[in-house]
Amino acid sequence: MVDSEDLFIDLAESLLGDDVVSVLRLLLEEGVEMTDDEIASKLNMKVNDVRKRLYSLSEQGFVVSRRTREKEKGWYIYFWKPNLDHINEILMERKRQILNKLQSRLEYESSNTFYICSRDMNRYSFEEAFENEFKCPRCGTPLEYYDSDKVKQFLSEKIKAIEKEINEETKNGTQDS
Ligand SMILES: [Zn+2]
Structure with missing residues (x-):
């Protein structure tokens, strides 16, 4: 699986620039769904920067998200993971x-x-x-x-x-x- 993950990262990098690499790599390494907050704190990045990268990654089909509604506050939380089918x-x-x-x-x-x-x-x-x-x-x-x-x-x-x-x-x- 290592080879294909490297290929996946290389492709994302060539399409979207090296900005997206750390986010995608983290998702591949963790192997579990993560929220933008979790990614931001792991990578020591601003949440907004993480979101920008996640959106461009998802536009190209590299990551997918699942959303659930936060019960008390009523907003949506997105859980992200790499798009392994892709x-x-x-x-x-x-x-x-x-x-x-x-x-x-x-x-x-x-x-x-x-x-x-x-x-x-x-x-x-x-x-x-x-x-x-x-x-x-x-x-x-x-x-x-x-x-x-x-x-x-x-x-x-x-x-x-x-x-x-x-x-x-x-x-x-x-x-x-
Ligand atoms: Zn000759």
């Missing part, structure tokens, strides 16, 4: 993106033949190599056939691992709901 959605989305990239990379590797310059290690497709008469366009060294089996194997293994993760998480998701 963490999982973000993670799954991220994984699907990576999976897509790896798959199209593997397809590219599988459907092309490559040549490499042994001097500067630049790699060229068959078309590029052919156009340059199988000499490196940068330094003129004769190009050699590049065996991409290792690359393909590496990509295949990565793809399998991510597919497995996605499948397992999808299964867990259905069990939970």
Whole structure:
């Protein structure tokens, strides 16, 4: 869970600035619902500043709140917690993106033949190599056939691992709901 929480915080930081980080991190660490007062005193911040951060976090779906009416005074108290479903959605989305990239990379590797310059290690497709008469366009060294089996194997293994993760998480998701 640590990785996904870090990712969640990074994303919040990149969208909302580093102001929100301490509030979000505290909520993740405490693992219980907290009021703005509690957050403010834990972080030694003004309640108004905490509220501003909570509102911008909730607008972007990073935190959710539940409100109850305070019986005597009649006002509402909000209890805040991190939006864990959103963490999982973000993670799954991220994984699907990576999976897509790896798959199209593997397809590219599988459907092309490559040549490499042994001097500067630049790699060229068959078309590029052919156009340059199988000499490196940068330094003129004769190009050699590049065996991409290792690359393909590496990509295949990565793809399998991510597919497995996605499948397992999808299964867990259905069990939970
Ligand atoms: Zn070269």
